[in-house]
Amino acid sequence: MQQPKRVSLNHPIPPLKRKLPVRGLVIAALIPVFGMVTAYGIAPDTDTRNIPLQTSIENLVLPQDQETLPQGQVYHQQEKVIAGETLAGLLARIGVSEQDTSLLLSQNAGQIGRFLRAGQRIQAKVNDQGELLELLLTASDGSQYRVTRQGDNFLLDQPEEILETRIVMRSGRIDSSLFAATDRASIPDSVAVKMAEIFGTQIDFRDDLRKGDTFSVTYQINTRNGEPVGIGKVLAAEYVNGGKAYRAVLYRSPTGVESYYTPEGESLKKGFLRSPLEFSRVTSGFSNSRKHPIYGFHRKHTGVDFGAPTGTRVKATGDAVVSFAGRKGGYGNLVILRHQNGYETYYAHLNGFSKGIRRGTPVDQGDIIGYVGSTGASTGPHLHYEIRIAGNPHNPLTVKLPGSPPLPVAQKIRFQQQTAAWVQQLDQLRGTNLAALD
């Protein structure tokens, strides 16, 4: 039988926490965790302060445990439940005496065995007499069960939940696609999509991606008792596209509005998104004369066609008011948005409209207004997208689009305070992770 792994308190093992996988090209960052936050003085009203940074280094050196139990008497252990393992088997493996095992199994606390699942983490305190002092079992959804000893009785309870927001930093390199690279880096899809959205006004993630492009991203994960249960905000990101670096940091204004800026304080929110779809391929560009696939004759193509599966979500490319939503000849189901300064955008051949999209509805940039379809004069599912300025169509892929105002000068110091730490981290990620990818 495998010898139980015992570690005395003078050589504490890291507390139970999710070790994020490090594999392939992905290298995790070693960041001076708490020093980072204090050293750069995150502004008091940002919601990012006091968030413990989570690093994903395997051999993380942790501070010494402050508890002072006599050396050699109590052992803290962390183990994973093995497939098919019973509670008795587990207890034997971690060095609990047969006497205590049968005592536990004979009591209410023995029902903890029903919660055992392969791969589940357990923490135990066992003394050198084989007496079980405490057993903590964390289910995959983060819920915890705790067995504590009182004399010869074992008590079962559920300890208070610890909800935490942690910060994760990841880097990767493009080999084929963004998603392939983010998958390899164990970055959730929602973070990858967000990253593409953040840089969407600068980089076209459909066409501009180059093999060898690199990226780093810092984002929050929400945890329950140390188990990730949700993805929070992207706090900072860098994308190096064809050798040119783009960076973004999240900034929260005094009124609580959060948006992405370059580290120099230029807004990344443009008046318009470059594309109304998250990911797709341009199947037919803007042209002054092309053979129409249905009508057969040459005529102007007044927009851009994005090939995408039926049902793909279509986003408003800018803040606007709906000026038309309905059927219109060859356009099929069409949404027309009216923006400021005489700009209009057209979204045609839609399969359907989002709830509430009708003439007069205000929409924000990025709101879902409808779904890709093939209605009207269309040979297959795609989105026909137009930008008109003062009624004249312009090429959506090249037209100069109005920007968002830069950061007010009065907020420069606040901006620095909030974002300096993230910029520093991007530097470090590039220096360590990406260098290690070479």
Ligand SMILES: [Zn+2]
């Ligand atoms: Zn078209």
